[in-house]
Amino acid sequence: MSQIKELNISPVGRVEGDLDVKVVMDGGVVTKAYTQAAMFRGFEQIMAGKDPQSGLIVTPRICGICGGSHLYCASSALDTIWKTQLTPNALLLRAIGQATETIQSIPRWFYAIFATDMANKKFAHHPLYQEVVKRFSAYVGTSFQRGVVASGRPVEVYALFGGQWPHSSYMVPGGVMCAPTLKDITRAVAIMNQFRNDWLETIWLGCSIERYLRIQSWEDLMEWVEENESQKNSDLGLFIRASLEFGLDKFGQGVGKFIAYGTYLHKDLYNRPTVEGRQRAVISPGGFYDGKNFHAMDHLKIQEHVSHAWYQDVAAAHPWNEPLPTPLESQTMHNTDWGGKYSWSKAPRFDGYAAEAGPLSRVIMAGNPDNLDHQIKDPLFLDIMQELGPSVFTRSLARVHEAPRLYNQIMEWLSQVDLDGEFYIKPTEQDGKGWGATEAARGALAHWVEIEDGVIKNYQVMAPTTWNVGPNDDQGNAGPIEAALEGIEVADPHDPVEVGMVARSFDSCLVCTVHAHDAKNGEELARFKL
Amino acid sequence: MANLLWLQGGACSGNTMSFLNAEEPTVPELVVDFGINILWHPSIGLEIGDQVTDLMNDIKAGKTQLDILVFEGSIIQGPNGTGTMNYFAERPMMDWVRELSEVAGFVVAIGDCATWGGIPAVPPNPSESTGLQFHKKAKGGLLGSNYKSKGGLPVINIPGCPAHPDWVTQILVAISTGRIGDVLIDDYHRPKTFFTDFVQTGCPNAISFAQKVDGHFGKRGGCLFYEVGCRGPMTRASCNRILWNRQSSKTRANHPCLGCTEPGFPHHDLKKGSVLKTMKHLGFLPKDVPTGVSKFGYYTRAGFEKVLGGLERVTGTMQEHFETSK
Numbered sequence: 001m002s003q004i005k006e007l008n009i010s011p012v013g014r015v016e017g018d019l020d021v022k023v024v025m026d027g028g029v030v031t032k033a034y035t036q037a038a039m040f041r042g043f044e045q046i047m048a049g050k051d052p053q054s055g056l057i058v059t060p061r062i063c064g065i066c067g068g069s070h071l072y073c074a075s076s077a078l079d080t081i082w083k084t085q086l087t088p089n090a091l092l093l094r095a096i097g098q099a100t101e102t103i104q105s106i107p108r109w110f111y112a113i114f115a116t117d118m119a120n121k122k123f124a125h126h127p128l129y130q131e132v133v134k135r136f137s138a139y140v141g142t143s144f145q146r147g148v149v150a151s152g153r154p155v156e157v158y159a160l161f162g163g164q165w166p167h168s169s170y171m172v173p174g175g176v177m178c179a180p181t182l183k184d185i186t187r188a189v190a191i192m193n194q195f196r197n198d199w200l201e202t203i204w205l206g207c208s209i210e211r212y213l214r215i216q217s218w219e220d221l222m223e224w225v226e227e228n229e230s231q232k233n234s235d236l237g238l239f240i241r242a243s244l245e246f247g248l249d250k251f252g253q254g255v256g257k258f259i260a261y262g263t264y265l266h267k268d269l270y271n272r273p274t275v276e277g278r279q280r281a282v283i284s285p286g287g288f289y290d291g292k293n294f295h296a297m298d299h300l301k302i303q304e305h306v307s308h309a310w311y312q313d314v315a316a317a318h319p320w321n322e323p324l325p326t327p328l329e330s331q332t333m334h335n336t337d338w339g340g341k342y343s344w345s346k347a348p349r350f351d352g353y354a355a356e357a358g359p360l361s362r363v364i365m366a367g368n369p370d371n372l373d374h375q376i377k378d379p380l381f382l383d384i385m386q387e388l389g390p391s392v393f394t395r396s397l398a399r400v401h402e403a404p405r406l407y408n409q410i411m412e413w414l415s416q417v418d419l420d421g422e423f424y425i426k427p428t429e430q431d432g433k434g435w436g437a438t439e440a441a442r443g444a445l446a447h448w449v450e451i452e453d454g455v456i457k458n459y460q461v462m463a464p465t466t467w468n469v470g471p472n473d474d475q476g477n478a479g480p481i482e483a484a485l486e487g488i489e490v491a492d493p494h495d496p497v498e499v500g501m502v503a504r505s506f507d508s509c510l511v512c513t514v515h516a517h518d519a520k521n522g523e524e525l526a527r528f529k530l
Numbered sequence: 531m532a533n534l535l536w537l538q539g540g541a542c543s544g545n546t547m548s549f550l551n552a553e554e555p556t557v558p559e560l561v562v563d564f565g566i567n568i569l570w571h572p573s574i575g576l577e578i579g580d581q582v583t584d585l586m587n588d589i590k591a592g593k594t595q596l597d598i599l600v601f602e603g604s605i606i607q608g609p610n611g612t613g614t615m616n617y618f619a620e621r622p623m624m625d626w627v628r629e630l631s632e633v634a635g636f637v638v639a640i641g642d643c644a645t646w647g648g649i650p651a652v653p654p655n656p657s658e659s660t661g662l663q664f665h666k667k668a669k670g671g672l673l674g675s676n677y678k679s680k681g682g683l684p685v686i687n688i689p690g691c692p693a694h695p696d697w698v699t700q701i702l703v704a705i706s707t708g709r710i711g712d713v714l715i716d717d718y719h720r721p722k723t724f725f726t727d728f729v730q731t732g733c734p735n736a737i738s739f740a741q742k743v744d745g746h747f748g749k750r751g752g753c754l755f756y757e758v759g760c761r762g763p764m765t766r767a768s769c770n771r772i773l774w775n776r777q778s779s780k781t782r783a784n785h786p787c788l789g790c791t792e793p794g795f796p797h798h799d800l801k802k803g804s805v806l807k808t809m810k811h812l813g814f815l816p817k818d819v820p821t822g823v824s825k826f827g828y829y830t831r832a833g834f835e836k837v838l839g840g841l842e843r844v845t846g847t848m849q850e851h852f853e854t855s856k
Contacts, residue, residue: 009579010619011572020617039606040615041540042656046649050800057788057796057805061649064544064692090748108550112574138576139568145558152551156775163783164774165551166544167692170785172806177747178784181856187777327656329609332620344615419856424748455802500578 007493008333010038019469020333021499023485028493033478033485034338035469035503037345040310044324047459052078052429052451055459056169059447062461067166068101068158069440070461072263073447076436078173079273081451084427088267090175092413093161093423095264095283096188097171098438099413100154103406104165105441105507107199110239110400111136111147114504118242120497128242135235143203143235150199157188157410175424180417188414192407200407206234209404216379218387236400243393252392252502254484259355259467260365261297261437261444262286264409266374267416275299275435283409284439285365285375288350294368295351299435299446304462305347308340308471316349316474319448319460320433347470347479348462356480357443357467358506360390360398376405392505399507429454440464442507468506481506531565532597532706535589535630538572539616539623540650540659541603544692545641546573551775552695560699564706569594583619590629598705599634599679600698601627601662604643604650605672608658615657624672627662631673635681636705637662638688640698645687645718646671646793653799663687663719667793681710687719691790696772697724718793720766725791728821729762732770733781739763742836743852745784750854754786756816759808761789761797763820 010020020036043062047054055074060067072094079086115136123129135143155165161178162168170177178184196209205212207230215221221240224231231237243249262282265273270281279286279297286297303316312326328341336342347354355361360381365371367382381398388394431453437446443464450458470479478486481503490496538546550557550573560566568575569589570582577585588594605624606616613622631637639662642648646666650659661671663685669675671685678684688697701721704713714722730736735745738753739762745752754760762770765787769779780787786806789797797818798804809817819828842849 008620010617011578011582038617039540040608040657041604041606041650041659043649045654045656046652047800051802051805053805054796054800058649058800061542061544061691064542064547067542067544112550116574116576138574139558139561145556148550148558149556152553152775155551156777159775159777159783161783163778163780163785164769166547167790168780168783168785169788169806170783172747175748177786179748179750181750327609327615330614330617332617334620422748424746426747495581496579 005493007490007496009496009499010333019503021485021503022333022336022338023490023496023499025490025493028489028491030485030488030490033482034342035345035471035479035481036333036336036343037469040327040330040344042327043461044459047456048324050456052454052456053172054456055447055449056172059461060167060169063463064166065105066101066440066442066445066463068097068162068168069438069445070447071169071171072098072438073436073445075171075173076273076438077434077447077449078436079434080275080436081432081434081449082173082427082430084174084273085425086175086271086273087422087425088271089417089421089423091265091267091270092417093176093178093180094171095267096410096413097158097162098263099406099410100158101165102439102441103403103410104151104154106151106400106403107147107204108151109441109507110396111141111144111151113507114396115239116144117497117501117504118246120495122491122495122497123246126242126245128238128245131238132242135238146199146203147235150195153191153195153198154410156191160184160188172424174427175422177424179423180419182419185414185417185419189411192410192414196407200403204235204400205404206230206232206237209407212404213408217383218380221380239400240397243396248393248396248501249388249391251488251498252395252484252505253390253487254356254480255354255478256291256390257353257355258289258361258364259297259350259357259444260286260361260439261299261446262362262365263437263439269374278435278437280372283375284362285368285371287365287368288355289361289364290353294365294370299437301351302462303349305349305473307474309343309346310341311346319462320450320458322458322460324458343471345466345470347473348467349473354470354473354477354479354483355467356390356506357464358395358398359402359441359443360395361443362439363398363401378405392501395505443467531567532635533567533569533595534598534600534702535569535585535596536571536600536602537618537623537627539601539603539627540606540643540657541641543573543602545602545698546571548692548695549698550695552699553776554696555699555703560702564703566702566706569596586619586626586630589633592633596630596633597635598702599630599637600640601637601644602640604647604657604659605662606650606657606659607672608656611658627672631677631679634679636683636710637679637685638698638701639663639685640688640693642689642691642790642795645689648691649796652796664793683710683715684719686713686715686721689718689720689791689793690767691788691795694769694772694774697721697768720791724768724772725766727766727768727771729765729767729769729779729781729787733762735781737851740835741839741851742832743839747784749784750856751852754781754784755808757808758786758806759804760786761792761818762787764818765789765792767791
């Protein structure tokens, strides 16, 4: 007999912040899920009425994991308002900052956040389990230690130009603060080279970056795994084989729609920043993919819904037109009204649709046949979406797939910095509305800013986690993680690792969700103790 | 061997990210070689849901010993003192912290939010954030000015936005190796070993400061104190002695020090004209002067240097200390 039960999981953990999840189950299968972000800090209220440059200091500190990404957005938003000029050096050094933060996050997320779950006893009956435990167990796993240490290397490059990571404010409207010298560039090249030798090619790929980047399809990837022992037994090889053996490709589908703003503004294509000119200037392309067709990224099609968030009700609105949120009383999970307001996260929608943000969105956009010459062209994930569809595995593979290309891009951009060129052109402050966006490691991030009378009138931050962890919208449609949890089987309600794996495959970062909290169900159902 | 529990309140996880950059020792070494047993950590702990709740209840009941409680992020007291803007394991986080502090051997606040409220506590402080034992410069915070942990110390404050990983790991190693007696703390409960010198100590532009040579963004050389608000002369921290990410520091990368290890960061509460700009009287006298110097003394000496340096430049005296190169 199927029996409906509900599971309140608080905290989920390893999602960078406070995520609570409620799942309603029927015979061990999740039929409905609610995500609840459980913390409110009110950064938008803090910045209202303050110095126009406050976002450069405050927003990197919304999220210590994506601080460089917030800085990229904050400086870009002011660039569009103050109508700055950006030199090629400024654009290169910002791109290097964004890219080093993102590549840092790949081993750190994989080993510290994600792969430890693959060592969960749930998978103990599989043949590859012993090897997974040996390498990926928390702290003691042979690769865990190397991967966590290696993850610190790329942000050493960030520190050469930004002074420190996390929490630098070196990107400013008009350029960057630093004026690097020869030794900064040569040292950066050497650090990246060590990162490649110590981890990326040796432990992670088991082959050269060039060999890996020849993979164009799912079939190519499977051939790559079996090509030799080195690739088969690399951490990536093991991850792919174990994921398929453990069935990680079988759950966690999501909403099947994807959003990316794109990032890495090209050094010669965005010297006069405008909101309208942004999408053509990015190297990693943006867009909206509805599962069949690509659509251009138009930020004016984005709205936030608050009907299920703990804010005073307002009509769904574009961030430029949203009032500062007024927080309402939140609840514990137990007391939450799950049909009403249940999270501190708002629900963003593109053209009315919930959409998944993140590396999978980015690598799908890379397959758009209309991408411009300077943009990434990579058909692999459109093929994987055909062959496997979205899943915990697909999403995680997309994440790690970016590392080799990012490495090459960082090296190329370092080689292009002109030590005789300018790094900063002092702008003139003025009022207006602006938009700054990027791709944080975990997806589409943007700031919408309005300056009036020389102070901040409105500052709206929409993080990738807002896209992914957001609650139901005004029409009752689920957010991406909520949708991805529906249909999963929870084998052991005392250790619902499947729920954690789905959440962690999105690499949700709750500290980014400036807003988030709890849920309720009309009738009292059985409640598991976790 | 020391049991450590790490919790986050109104946090950005920046201190955790900084901690994961640690080098001597690395985080895995801290666990494997120095016997720091991490009972749970929000970013790397394996337990979820009621497993975490049970752990905390066991600690409260004395079934599990808690040697070190590390707290990152502000204590959220809103709305109206209830703390319900930050539920954790079905209760306001501030209630958990208050109870766990009663049984912890040592309590370590990491980062500005946990020490004195940080950015979330900037007016209007929508989440009613405060620090563990300070609110900005005032003693008090959640635990009150008289609080001492079982180990006999008040909350050990390791400020910074974020804290440098060494500041954290060295204190943890000191506790686990029996050297806690060597940890002296200052009036703001900061370990003196890291927070006695100023950020200016070791800054490559110190001579430009002394001789009043201005720097600016995108420019090599010169001091950032005069135009873009560098707080190196009034901020105690070892940023230029123990470098960041083994490579650099803000001022070495031509980034003004923001004063983030001093209570009150962000200084002047982000008011117009205070961000990445030097606030001035009469358009030329810095409002904030180096710590331990009178305004009158500073203005007089600085004026003398400025005038003399200008004269030297006019008369063609070589100023080789201020040459720069790519």
